[in-house]
Amino acid sequence: MSEWQRTHTCGDLRPTHIGSPVTLNGWVLAIRGYPKQVFVDFKDRYGVTQVVFEADDAEVFAAAQALGREFCLSVTGEVRARIPGKERADIATGAVELVARSLTVLNACPTLPFEINEFGSELANEDIRLQYRYLDLRRKSLQNVIVLRHRLCKTIRDFLDARGFLEIETPLLGKSTPEGARDYLVPSRVHHGEFYALPQSPQLYKQLLMISGYDKYFQIARCLRDEDLRADRQPEFTQLDVEMSFVEREDILTLMEQLSAEILHTVHGLKVATPFPRLAYADAMVRYGSDKPDLRFGMEITDLTDLAAASEFPIIKSALADGGVVRALVVKGGAAKYSNSQLKPGGELPKVAETFKAKILLNAKATADATPDLLVKYFGDATHGPVRERLGVETGDLVLLIADKESIVADALGALRNHLGAALKLYRNWWDEKAEYDATEEAAAKKERRPAKAFEMKPEHFNFLWVVDFPMFMYDEDEKRHVAIHHPFTSPMDEDFARMESHPGECKAKAYDLVLNGSEVGGGSIRNHRQDVQSTVFKMLGMEADDAKARFGFLLDALQSGAPPHGGIALGLDRWCMILAGTTNIRDVIAFPKNKQARDLMSGAPAAVEPRQLKDLGIKLS
RNA sequence: GGGGAUGUAGCUCAAUUGGUUAGAGCGCCGGACUGUCGAUCCGGAGGUUGCGGGUUCGAGUCCCGUCAUCCUCGCCA
Numbered sequence: 001m002s003e004w005q006r007t008h009t010c011g012d013l014r015p016t017h018i019g020s021p022v023t024l025n026g027w028v029l030a031i032r033g034y035p036k037q038v039f040v041d042f043k044d045r046y047g048v049t050q051v052v053f054e055a056d057d058a059e060v061f062a063a064a065q066a067l068g069r070e071f072c073l074s075v076t077g078e079v080r081a082r083i084p085g086k087e088r089a090d091i092a093t094g095a096v097e098l099v100a101r102s103l104t105v106l107n108a109c110p111t112l113p114f115e116i117n118e119f120g121s122e123l124a125n126e127d128i129r130l131q132y133r134y135l136d137l138r139r140k141s142l143q144n145v146i147v148l149r150h151r152l153c154k155t156i157r158d159f160l161d162a163r164g165f166l167e168i169e170t171p172l173l174g175k176s177t178p179e180g181a182r183d184y185l186v187p188s189r190v191h192h193g194e195f196y197a198l199p200q201s202p203q204l205y206k207q208l209l210m211i212s213g214y215d216k217y218f219q220i221a222r223c224l225r226d227e228d229l230r231a232d233r234q235p236e237f238t239q240l241d242v243e244m245s246f247v248e249r250e251d252i253l254t255l256m257e258q259l260s261a262e263i264l265h266t267v268h269g270l271k272v273a274t275p276f277p278r279l280a281y282a283d284a285m286v287r288y289g290s291d292k293p294d295l296r297f298g299m300e301i302t303d304l305t306d307l308a309a310a311s312e313f314p315i316i317k318s319a320l321a322d323g324g325v326v327r328a329l330v331v332k333g334g335a336a337k338y339s340n341s342q343l344k345p346g347g348e349l350p351k352v353a354e355t356f357k358a359k360i361l362l363n364a365k366a367t368a369d370a371t372p373d374l375l376v377k378y379f380g381d382a383t384h385g386p387v388r389e390r391l392g393v394e395t396g397d398l399v400l401l402i403a404d405k406e407s408i409v410a411d412a413l414g415a416l417r418n419h420l421g422a423a424l425k426l427y428r429n430w431w432d433e434k435a436e437y438d439a440t441e442e443a444a445a446k447k448e449r450r451p452a453k454a455f456e457m458k459p460e461h462f463n464f465l466w467v468v469d470f471p472m473f474m475y476d477e478d479e480k481r482h483v484a485i486h487h488p489f490t491s492p493m494d495e496d497f498a499r500m501e502s503h504p505g506e507c508k509a510k511a512y513d514l515v516l517n518g519s520e521v522g523g524g525s526i527r528n529h530r531q532d533v534q535s536t537v538f539k540m541l542g543m544e545a546d547d548a549k550a551r552f553g554f555l556l557d558a559l560q561s562g563a564p565p566h567g568g569i570a571l572g573l574d575r576w577c578m579i580l581a582g583t584t585n586i587r588d589v590i591a592f593p594k595n596k597q598a599r600d601l602m603s604g605a606p607a608a609v610e611p612r613q614l615k616d617l618g619i620k621l622s
Numbered sequence: 623g624g625g626g627a628u629g630u631a632g633c634u635c636a637a638u639u640g641g642u643u644a645g646a647g648c649g650c651c652g653g654a655c656u657g658u659c660g661a662u663c664c665g666g667a668g669g670u671u672g673c674g675g676g677u678u679c680g681a682g683u684c685c686c687g688u689c690a691u692c693c694u695c696g697c698c699a
Contacts, residue, residue: 030660039658050659069649069660086657094659111650114633117660124633127691180699200699227698228623355625355695449659487699541699596692 004074004104011047013093017079024049028071038064045143050097051075063103070109077101089450130601133592145581145589152577153220155266156240159259165216170205172198177551182226192618198224204555206243207527210566211558215245232586235598243568249510249526252569253466267580268457276464284467289414294518296427296463301413303327307387313378315360319403326403327413330391331420334398335365352419358412362401366393430461431582465515472507481542486511488541490525500536521576524569531559
């Protein structure tokens with residue numbers, strides 16, 4: 001054993017170790033120099049131990065003078081009790097300290113480009129932290145997330161393994177199937193002019209595994225999509241991919257409910273109630289303006305189209321004449337919370353509606369002295385009463401209305417509902433509550449030198465919902481054809497098999513989404529295991545028979561070779577991690593993420609390559 | 623691809639209507655301090671205000687362009 005190899009971690013030492021010789025390896029967190037001692041807070045991912053270098057040992061004392069923050073060290077010495085009254089209850093090793101007898105600097109560290117500690121000072125800009133990701137990852141809170149992610153994956157693997165699932169790897173180099181997202185392409189050196197595609201998901205392979213008889217499959221799979229990024233989107237992301245044979249929708253939903261409950265229990269010690277509520281897509285869109293509604297708060301949307309039929313108000317009249325709808329949100333007690341300037345065009349709320357293409361956001365305050373009464377103006381003398389009744393308007397409420405195309409009304413009111421829910425604190429993210437709690441509790445604990453009492457999460461912080469009964473197709477105005485709402489391998493409902501071609505807009509799919517706190521955290525479907533049904537779906541998506549054969553011939557052939565009924569789901573692991581870890585930034589849950597421009601700021605990827613490499617590939621840049 | 627925000631010291635941020643030599647905290651360097659607690663006290667170094675152009679007697683500040691980063695809509699079967 002090398003002399004520098006550790007006997008314990010920086011989180012291990014306790015009073016029982018007093019008198020023992022130990023060696024610790026780790027990094028310098030902080031140095032406090034005195035004439036007679038140097039104190040070093042010594043850390044690794046397990047904890048922090050105070051190391052003392054004493055002046056009577058001239059050699060180590062001199063060496064300690066030269067230390068800097070984030071140096072990597074090996075320290076050998078003796079564990080001793082801290083002098084009475086100097087113990088610290090707030091750190092695990094606080095009763096003892098290590099007296100250094102020898103010091104090995106394993107590696108020095110230059111002046112830090114940013115503050116690694118997240119203590120007091122604000123975090124540096126993300127781009128500089130991404131550039132030095134290896135330093136940023138030394139931050140305790142990032143380490144916690146990385147550990148949580150491991151715990152999540154381990155829980156999933158154990159859960160599925162215990163139920164007979166096999167984890168099977170599928171290829172990274174596959175065939176481009178230009179339906180849906182853009183593929184990342186990989187040029188073939190052996191076959192000039194030909195390309196592999198990196199998988200957007202293992203969808204086809206897992207279906208083929210079902211056909212091969214591996215009836216319970218899962219994979220924690222990397223998926224790649226060459227699309228523009230968002231705060232919650234990376235070019236490569238991870239899915240828990242699951243597929244089962246001889247199952248129906250309920251089997252998948254039940255399994256995922258059990259898995260979700262198991263995850264919450266293992267990761268956060270919470271017991272969430274199952275089964276999860278279910279909501280039909282159509283209801284979700286009308287009542288919440290979203291296919292992934294956040295049900296931690298109410299504020300449902302109310303349809304007023306029928307009552308608006310006689311309206312003479314120009315905006316409503318023209319919207320209805322164009323086949324549109326009129327729907328409203330009631331903000332309880334909102335009349336006093338939103339000023340007229342926040343409500344007029346360009347104000348806070350209309351801006352939200354405008355983002356989602358709504359031409360105008362109508363409002364009406366229900367106050368005792370409201371003159372003119374805008375609901376009368378919008379709906380007329382005869383109808384404003386029934387409108388008021390249906391909305392349940394009370395004095396002090398604010399009514400927000402949009403009259404427009406149905407999809408616009410749903411999107412805009414759905415966005416407004418989310419905006420209002422956040423602005424009026426109708427729901428709280430657990431991490432926001434925790435931040436408030438920590439700000440007071442940790443400060444108090446620090447002052448009193450006691451361990452901070454941990455914030456307690458509740459099962460109610462995690463609101464699960466299934467959205468089911470999605471439509472099969474959606475007409476794409478730009479492409480002038482139907483596109484699959486889920487994906488083209490999804491099975492229509494049994495009763496819709498026969499009318500896919502005659503009434504595509506009315507067909508529903510055996511698809512389902514798992515929603516957690518207003519985030520889509522999973523999506524799946526029962527697949528087409530009959531070749532004729534699959535062929536019809538392709539046809540409906542505008543694929544000619546030979547086109548379908550060229551792209552998916554292997555699947556169509558396989559479906560005729562004893563394909564069992566099958567279905568599955570994919571959970572967005574990164575998003576799960578975000579919600580469990582309490583962040584809205586996907587980069588916080590990935591060890592080495594890309595930035596918004598899909599660049600790795602640390603390595604510099606993507607980057608130009610040697611002309612020789614291009615020549616090998618037969619590629620000329622224009 | 624559209625909209626928005628930001629860019630000033632190693633880091634986080636100031637700098638009045640366009641007006642002296644661009645400041646502070648943290649970090650860094652040096653010193654002090656007999657047990658500290660991600661210290662404290664004293665001193666010091668550190669800037670082509672992202673880059674390029676323009677307006678002006680004078681630009682961190684105004685204008686044009688450009689680059690970078692983030693947020694957002696489109697997009698993401």
